[in-house]
Amino acid sequence: MTATTATGAPGYGPEQVWLPASEQLLEWGDGFHSLMLGDELRMNAYRAAIAEAVRPGTTVLDLGTGTGILARWALEAGASRVYGIDFNETVLAEAVDRLKDAGHGDRFQPLCGLSFDLELPERVDVVVSEIMGNLADNENFAEILDDARRRFLRPGGTMLPRHVESYLVPVAAERAHAQLTGQGPQDAGGPAAFARLLHRRGAGSPFDLYYDVIVPRRQHLAAPRVVRTYDLSTPGGTGRPDYRVPLVYTARRDGVLTGFKGYFVATLSDTVALDISGDDIGARTTSDSWKHCYLPIAEPVPLRRGDRVAVTFSRSRPAAASPGTDASGHAFGQVYRWEGSVVSAGTTVARFAHGTDRRTPARP
Numbered sequence: 001m002t003a004t005t006a007t008g009a010p011g012y013g014p015e016q017v018w019l020p021a022s023e024q025l026l027e028w029g030d031g032f033h034s035l036m037l038g039d040e041l042r043m044n045a046y047r048a049a050i051a052e053a054v055r056p057g058t059t060v061l062d063l064g065t066g067t068g069i070l071a072r073w074a075l076e077a078g079a080s081r082v083y084g085i086d087f088n089e090t091v092l093a094e095a096v097d098r099l100k101d102a103g104h105g106d107r108f109q110p111l112c113g114l115s116f117d118l119e120l121p122e123r124v125d126v127v128v129s130e131i132m133g134n135l136a137d138n139e140n141f142a143e144i145l146d147d148a149r150r151r152f153l154r155p156g157g158t159m160l161p162r163h164v165e166s167y168l169v170p171v172a173a174e175r176a177h178a179q180l181t182g183q184g185p186q187d188a189g190g191p192a193a194f195a196r197l198l199h200r201r202g203a204g205s206p207f208d209l210y211y212d213v214i215v216p217r218r219q220h221l222a223a224p225r226v227v228r229t230y231d232l233s234t235p236g237g238t239g240r241p242d243y244r245v246p247l248v249y250t251a252r253r254d255g256v257l258t259g260f261k262g263y264f265v266a267t268l269s270d271t272v273a274l275d276i277s278g279d280d281i282g283a284r285t286t287s288d289s290w291k292h293c294y295l296p297i298a299e300p301v302p303l304r305r306g307d308r309v310a311v312t313f314s315r316s317r318p319a320a321a322s323p324g325t326d327a328s329g330h331a332f333g334q335v336y337r338w339e340g341s342v343v344s345a346g347t348t349v350a351r352f353a354h355g356t357d358r359r360t361p362a363r364p
Helices: 021-027 030-037 040-053 069-076 089-101 141-152 174-180 191-201
Strands: 059-063 081-086 108-112 124-129 153-160 163-171 211-213 225-231 243-250 255-267 273-275 292-303 308-316 335-344 347-355
Touching (some): 040 069, 040 124, 040 153, 059 141, 081 089, 089 108, 124 141, 141 153, 174 255, 174 292, 225 243, 292 335
Parallel strands (some): 059 081
Antiparallel strands (some): 163 225, 163 255, 243 308, 255 273, 335 347
8 A cells, every 4th residue: 555645646755665465465445446546657558558459349358357447448449348357346346336437337247256267258359457466476467367368368369468577686775674674564554563464474574575665776786687478468478377487696786685676567569568667756657556576685785796696586376275276265376485695706695595485495
């Protein structure tokens, strides 16, 4: 959640730490949906891409429709029908009311539930979705959209987005790091409440969770590296949902390594891309709702230019989960791990190992 000032401008700043919205997906209410509707980076990109991809007479699936804004833009572009899927019955009812008030109610067909469990009466021309987390796959978008392409999209149809890349870069975010051992995230309710939240998650420390934080580019310590590439338009183009990716960085300046910044760049349509790596809050070139992902390490490490940072980043399904779901039975959970070392002048000077489920042992 993001605070606002009296003028309605964003009330957050660089390196403010927030709990990860993607990990609270099942609890999103009116406040977070309002935040997304006010996210200019997100809204401008999706509106332009939908206007480009949807033609009069097109049939559309809006997967994760929320309050229905993407469905409305598709209908305004001339879609003959839009099917809107959402698992939140209350939010879906709001989408129905909004689209009815806008004069589109007869062309919007809501379906409540998880897309894995639903069927459509026809295959559609375009599948539109905005179910990416700030690490791209932290809302399980790859499996969900691969299933949607296979079962809901007609041959030759269009996926929006069509291509997504996720990135990691080592960063010096000392103010963000200090909050994790001090007041905690802005929306955690204070240190005691934050400690209880970590205990409920089975986290060994504040450094076994990722966070939503705007980390400016000036705090990058090396060049970003691609973690995963998702081709959502091609069978098998999303790869396996579980992966383990080794990355090596060379520090291009001195600084203090406090963790890693994650973000995505999505190709939505032929001419529209959505890049959430930006950091100019005043100019709204960053995302209010996504922010960046911050993967902290417990012990900051001083770096010199030329030092090497190695990290292995992995994603796995929680134990006892069935395909497409996590251990609790819903479709949005995962375990991330980030572990590695720092080498300076040929000597390993630091090691780190963190993960969002301490019950998952680190691999050698």
